[in-house]
Amino acid sequence: MRRSSGRHTPGPRHAEAREIVFDFLEGYDLLGAFWVTVQLTLLSAVGSLVWGTMLAAMRVSPVPLMRGFGTAYVNIVRNIPLTVIILFTSLGLSQTLGVTMGAADNFDTQNFRLAVLGLILYTSAFVCEALRSGINTVPVGQAEAARAIGLSFTQVLTLVVLPQAIRSVVGPMANVLIALTKNTTVAAAIGVTEAALLMKKMIENEAQLILISAVFAFGYVCLTLPTGLIMGWVGKKVAVKR
């Protein structure tokens, strides 16, 4: 009996300790904020993969105008700080040019969409360069053989070159995706209620600076660490044997 009661007592006491240490979390929607981060990341990832692939196609195209555009885009966009781009989407596109992203009456939705747009514009430059390095790993003979059976430029690219290029850049793409996940924090600059904005708010209101930072750092690691591990595994799985 004594043993069993002795086993019971620590339970409530631990719960009490947990309550005291983590009471700063009370009243904040931590999961909700990280969910916005995840949404920002996923939508931007899909968008920049599409736009980045198109940019890469332009950069290897035989049309000089397209090559020129692709090169100029990448060199301009990747050299501008993301904060400037995100602020431009809000101050420039939205407030000056009146771009509402289909949400004129809902400020939150509008800012969220502008942030996704800014992240896509920025990240696609890096996706493009990662893909282009992948295209360079595909032997010239692959494209020549594809042209020799009568495939058009677009078919050569989409059926033969890009499928092999993408397989060889899964690792570097993980880098881009991890960077993107962390870059979503910049969306806080235009008031998107993602994790970094909540952290700022909590640091202002609560006393546990280090604990709050640690909790958020842990949250981001939870998002990015599996990304790297899974993509590393996928990269090995889909690698093209030559």
Added chain:
Amino acid sequence: MTEVSVAKDDVPATGDLVVLKSVNKHFGALHVLQDIDLTITRGEVVVVIGPSGSGKSTLCRAINRLETIDSGDISIDGKPLPQEGKALARLRADVGMVFQSFNLFAHKTVLENVMLGQIKVRKADKKVAEDKARALLDRVGVATQADKYPAQLSGGQQQRVAIARALAMDPKVMLFDEPTSALDPEMINEVLEVMQQLAREGMTMIVVTHEMGFARSAANRVVFMADGRIVEEAVPDQFFSNPRSDRAKDFLSKILHH
């Protein structure tokens, strides 16, 4: 009336299939093709030989415009070679090409390699394309490897798949750019046998090779190139036993006497 048309179909159309007229090409300062005139008639097997750097591969690649030319005309089946775009792609579909390094699509299985052009270029039905691909793979003797990836095959097998891939487009002419140069000696014959068989079946072929045995047995004509020029053209027997030019004599003495 009917008899006449049947007779017409049975006899392969004769005439010039590939015509090159005063073709010139430079690689920087190197004048790699110098005033090349060459006519290949339908059903003919032409073997191009010559020392390294003589321009034979460039000539072969120029015929389906994998290399552009600086001046001159190339026409295939009466039509001049288009500059770029859809017309060029259509023409390339009619010209089969086999490369020294096989160049099978590394991310696709052997069967998919042979089906791709049929489906995407010829717009063939998937089932029809697969049947044809399997038949062609059987013909070149690699039917059992259909579901493997190129990297799992030997060089000789890969090159035979590459031949099947080119044949799947029903080409008017086949170009072979040193098809056996990257192969182990023991695998050369299996590829040459497939090519011999093609030649016997009446395929028009332009073959750049160092295989003198193949040139002797399968060629209708040997074209000897050196320093960007066609130095000599002759039937194989005459060329190998009694070459006219000193350059050809010198070349043959180096490769035949050891």
